[in-house]
Amino acid sequence: MAVTTRSVAASYASAQERYAEIGVDTEAAMAKLATIPISLHCWQGDDVGGFENTGEGLSGGIAVTGNYPGRARTPEELRADLDQAFSLIPGRHRLNLHAFYGEFGGKKVDRNEIRPEHFQNWIDWARDKGIGMDFNPTCFAHPKAADGFTLSSEDPGIRKFWIEHCMASREIAAEMGKALGSPAVTNVWIPDGYKDTPVDRVSPRQRLADALDEVFAKAYDPKHLLDAVECKLFGIGSESYVVGSHEFYLGYAIKNQKLLCLDAGHFHPTEGIADKLGTVLMYVPEILLHVSRGVRWDSDHVVTLDDALQSIASELVRNQLLERTHIGLDFFDASINRIAAWTIGTRNTLKALLIGLLEPPMLREAELAGDLTSRLAWMEELKSMPWSAVWDRYCETQNVPIGMDWMQDVRSYENAVLVNR
């Protein structure tokens, strides 16, 4: 039976009362949630393929597995799929685009030659939807990244090429931000690293720092462009050494007051990022999150409503960090319906934020009073509070499907559109 036929109103009224008893205003929590944009990553829709049509495979130590039908093959298909996903997710969100999703009209435009006009259709589409965009230089899946080194390459020609690509990406992003009236967060991630133990760990990092200085030399209005740098522990083929490590980028971001991008899948398997958020924000102006889920060697599984995600969301809410945090997603799964992947991951991220927003002031009060017993007891009790009734009500007010009803839309779209690709 569809959830919409059940009484969302009655469950919500009861939940509202339960939360009011512990000092939580559910209407205020929903109003706040509606102001938080999540940046949906375009690359879940086509298995990180891009539209250059050069036949170049994915590289850079990231991998997509699965062969679910319906991968987007053109910008039009990808935009239609994103439209479908956005219609199933409550709130107003953003699109995060990689540089190799430009529209090149069948011409060979190399990465250092990309210009704002190659992204005009994306900008027009986002403007029509009233959403902002974020951007990324694409420093992988290219012959000049074939030996695993880009901005930190020993070869000055290779380094120059990727510096030019990153500079062009910033120019494009600044145009996007200007056109859409919201800064485009532009995230530099490079795959550079070694499979096995290096002798010289320092020189590549020095070259990367110098290259980044060149990339960021031109100043743009922060109303249009915000620069972020993304660290990583290891990738496939860079298991022993990654040039852009956490310590490297933390230092670079602090020194240059850039945004630090923390990807939840880029640390040791049991290392969460929640504890890093408030700490890093003591020293950098803002952060970018790549909400993801690491599973063994993979850093990019679809986000589930697990403890790691909840810790991130609660940390942001508890410490008033939302205003200085840009939340993006980063996962790619080709073994399931790709629109469902976006929908599941984004709805889970929003659910975690809602649960955080429904936390009562008594937790902090108990901690301040030294009553750590009550703090723990309440933290556990809150897990079984009726937050899902508030979530259903939120979906209803935002005119998106309630409960699992979104799956019917995904199936209809799959049968009408995806199976024909």
Ligand SMILES: C[C@H](O)[C@H](O)[C@@H](O)C(=O)CO
């Ligand atoms: C495609 C993205 O840029 C990429 O996933 C990056 O953000 C990353 O996390 C690499 O591991």
Ligand SMILES: [Mn+2]
């Ligand atoms: Mn990432």
